[in-house]
Amino acid sequence: DTEVTQTPKHLVMGMTNKKSLKCEQHMGHRAMYWYKQKAKKPPELMFVYSYEKLSINESVPSRFSPECPNSSLLNLHLHALQPEDSALYLCASSWGQGALKTQYFGPGTRLLVL
Amino acid sequence: AQSVTQLDSQVPVFEEAPVELRCNYSSSVSVYLFWYVQYPNQGLQLLLKYLSGSTLVESINGFEAEFNKSQTSFHLRKPSVHISDTAEYFCAVSGASGAGSYQLTFGKGTKLSVIP
Numbered sequence: 001d002t003e004v005t006q007t008p009k010h011l012v013m014g015m016t017n018k019k020s021l022k023c024e025q026h027m028g029h030r031a032m033y034w035y036k037q038k039a040k041k042p043p044e045l046m047f048v049y050s051y052e053k054l055s056i057n058e059s060v061p062s063r064f065s066p067e068c069p070n071s072s073l074l075n076l077h078l079h080a081l082q083p084e085d086s087a088l089y090l091c092a093s094s095w096g097q098g099a100l101k102t103q104y105f106g107p108g109t110r111l112l113v114l
Numbered sequence: 115a116q117s118v119t120q121l122d123s124q125v126p127v128f129e130e131a132p133v134e135l136r137c138n139y140s141s142s143v144s145v146y147l148f149w150y151v152q153y154p155n156q157g158l159q160l161l162l163k164y165l166s167g168s169t170l171v172e173s174i175n176g177f178e179a180e181f182n183k184s185q186t187s188f189h190l191r192k193p194s195v196h197i198s199d200t201a202e203y204f205c206a207v208s209g210a211s212g213a214g215s216y217q218l219t220f221g222k223g224t225k226l227s228v229i230p
Contacts, residue, residue, distance in 0.1 A: 006157075042204055042220035043158065090157055102148070103218060105158040 003027075004106035006091050012112045015081060021109045023074040023091030032074040033103065034066060035090040043090055049074060081113045116141040118207050120221035127195055128229050135190040135224045137179075137205035147188040148206040148218070149179055158204065164188065175199075200228045 004025045013019050023032065031050045035043035048056035049068040057066075063085075065077040074091055088108045094101035121136040139145060146165050150158040162173040169181040179190045188205060205221040 004157075040223075042223055045217060088157075092158075102160060102163055104160060105150070107157040110155075 004091055004093055004104055006089075006106040006109050008109060009107065010110050010112075012114065013078065013081065014114055015083070017081075018077070018079045020078065021076040021089055021091075021111075023076075023093075023106055024072055025093040025104075025106075026072055027093065027104070028071075029093035029095055029104075030071060031094045031101065032068060033092040033094075034074070034076055035092065035105075037088040037090055037108070039087075047076075078111075081111075083113050086111055086113045116143075116145065116207050116219050118205050118219055118221035120203075120205055120224050122224050123222065124225045124227065126227045126229055129197055130194045132193050133191065133195050133199075133226065135203050135205075135226065137188045137190065137221060139186050139188065139205075139207045141186075141207060146208050147179075147181060148208075149173075149177070149188075149190050150204045150206060152202045152204065152223075154201070161190075161203070195226070195228050197228050197230060199226060201226060 007022045011019060033048050034046040036046055037043040045058050046060045047066045052068045052071055063080050067075040088110050090108045091106040092103040094103045117140050119138045125135060127133045148163045149161040151161045152158050161177055162171045162179055164171050164181040170178060172178045177190055177192045179188050181188050202223045202225050204223045206218045208218050
């Protein structure tokens with residue numbers, strides 16, 4: 001089973017709202033990722049967690065706050081977003097962090113910021 | 115540093131015709147190559163990958179790709195496409211060393227449109 005689940009599927013929020021995106025995998029993977037994908041573009045890496053510790057933050061604005069409560073779960077907390085943050089947010093996981101470790105993606109959360 | 119070039123942004127093809135989606139990469143170290151497919155309004159699904167061994171890799175739904183080190187290519191092919199193959203296809207590379215070696219570097223994507 002190579003399933004990564006994400007909730008919610010769709011989210012509409014105002015610029016003053018606080019919301020969270022959730023990602024879950026039960027494959028025993030120890031690396032988890034958040035990507036942002038704008039329309040007709042490839043995914044862009046935002047954060048990498050390895051063994052529940054944040055290992056990479058690709059200079060993402062602080063209005064995005066990741067959290068990894070345990071090895072199966074990854075959250076992305078959103079606060080005071082801008083309309084340009086509207087995008088598809090993808091979660092991925094892999095056995096570990098390294099070139100040989102295939103990343104498996106979830107279905108994504110489509111976010112609209114009004 | 116590594117990079118990926120997908121030479122065609124859009125490829126229209128008639129149903130049951132063959133198709134080739136082109137991907138070239140550049141890297142100064144050993145690379146691992148992936149093709150992902152993204153159906154409309156969905157996430158990315160792994161289609162196939164080359165890590166080592168046989169340079170010809172196949173997927174369960176009839177696609178294949180060949181790793182060609184001398185031409186630095188990893189083109190995706192299918193002998194006969196179906197309407198259901200209409201999707202965006204991303205080629206990606208990860209490197210074997212360096213601080214960013216865990217990173218997947220994606221190409222810009224190729225939109226495959228299968229015409230009935």
